[in-house]
Amino acid sequence: MSATLPKQLPTHLDLPDTDGLPVHNSAEPTQTRLLTESLRPVLQHLHPDGKYFIGQDTGIYYRLTDPPLKGCKSPDWCYIPGVDPVPPDYPYRRSYVMWHETVAPLVLIEYVSDDSRSEWDQTPKEGKFWVYETVFRAQYYAIHDHATGKLEVFQRINNRFELMKPNERGRYPIDTFGVELGVHREHIDGFELDWLRWFDKNGTMLPSDDGRAKEADERAKKFEDLAAKMAAKLRELGVDPNRI
Numbered sequence: 171m172s173a174t175l176p177k178q179l180p181t182h183l184d185l186p187d188t189d190g191l192p193v194h195n196s197a198e199p200t201q202t203r204l205l206t207e208s209l210r211p212v213l214q215h216l217h218p219d220g221k222y223f224i225g226q227d228t229g230i231y232y233r234l235t236d237p238p239l240k241g242c243k244s245p246d247w248c249y250i251p252g253v254d255p256v257p258p259d260y261p262y263r264r265s266y267v268m269w270h271e272t273v274a275p276l277v278l279i280e281y282v283s284d285d286s287r288s289e290w291d292q293t294p295k296e297g298k299f300w301v302y303e304t305v306f307r308a309q310y311y312a313i314h315d316h317a318t319g320k321l322e323v324f325q326r327i328n329n330r331f332e333l334m335k336p337n338e339r340g341r342y343p344i345d346t347f348g349v350e351l352g353v354h355r356e357h358i359d360g361f362e363l364d365w366l367r368w369f370d371k372n373g374t375m376l377p378s379d380d381g382r383a384k385e386a387d388e389r390a391k392k393f394e395d396l397a398a399k400m401a402a403k404l405r406e407l408g409v410d411p412n413r414i
Contacts, residue, residue, distance in 0.1 A: 179269050182257065185231055185238050187264035197316055198246065198281055200359045201366060202226045205247050205279065208368050208376035212347050216251075223250040229265035230275065232305045233295070243301055247279040249346070274306045277346055279366070282315035289313045303331045310344055312351060312366070319353050319364030339373050349376065 206224050213222055225248040235241035242265070250266070252273050257263055268274060280289045280298065290313070291297030294304075302311050303326075311324040311331055323342040324331035334342050341352030353364040354375055368376040 182264045182267050197361050204378050207378040223253050223255045231267045245278045246281045248275040249277040250275050277310045278308045279312045314366045
């Protein structure tokens with residue numbers, strides 16, 4: 171006997187928006203920020219109307235269950251194209267409810283948090299891998315382990331996730347954005363780790379907001395140095411640079 175659906179399906183206002191558990195480790199917020207900030211200019215170019223949503227540990231409800239959280243997955247990072255980032259009934263999305271939406275996540279990223287291998291779980295209806303492959307039908311699914319630096323990327327081919335092989339630079343082309351996904355070891359926010367980063371097709375790492383600010387500071391410093399050298403040269407020639 172099939173379950174009877176409620177007359178009015180619950181919305182993101184009705185469903186829990188947290189499981190009450192803490193973030194798994196202190197590096198995850200930095201990692202998520204790096205992914206989102208560096209990709210934002212690319213997404214703004216792809217979506218001049220602003221219609222896209224970046225989920226950052228946001229619950230995605232894919233089936234009605236009791237308790238509700240049993241039918242929910244919260245990928246560490248996900249991209250959903252063609253939807254309003256802000257719902258009409260609330261200042262932000264408390265969760266993403268697929269029976270009220272028409273678009274599923276296209277790119278999913280998980281950070282390995284423990285040794286349970288939940289990121290590879292193919293248990294029907296419940297395992298992350300199974301849900302991402304069978305229900306969400308995502309185009310790409312990446313799994314990154316900060317502890318080891320290992321990165322696995324799966325691409326949807328013939329309706330199944332197939333493990334991708336890295337290119338000659340050791341990175342993975344993500345055609346959705348026209349960029350590559352890879353790891354880069356650097357010291358950020360007090361952590362020296364193999365961070366998950368986006369790269370352009372030439373292999374150049376896309377900068378985060380901090381990186382763009384640093385580049386601007388470096389350009390300004392070079393300009394100041396050049397101006398100082400020019401002023402010194404003018405003085406050698408007997409010209410006051412302040413009167414030019």
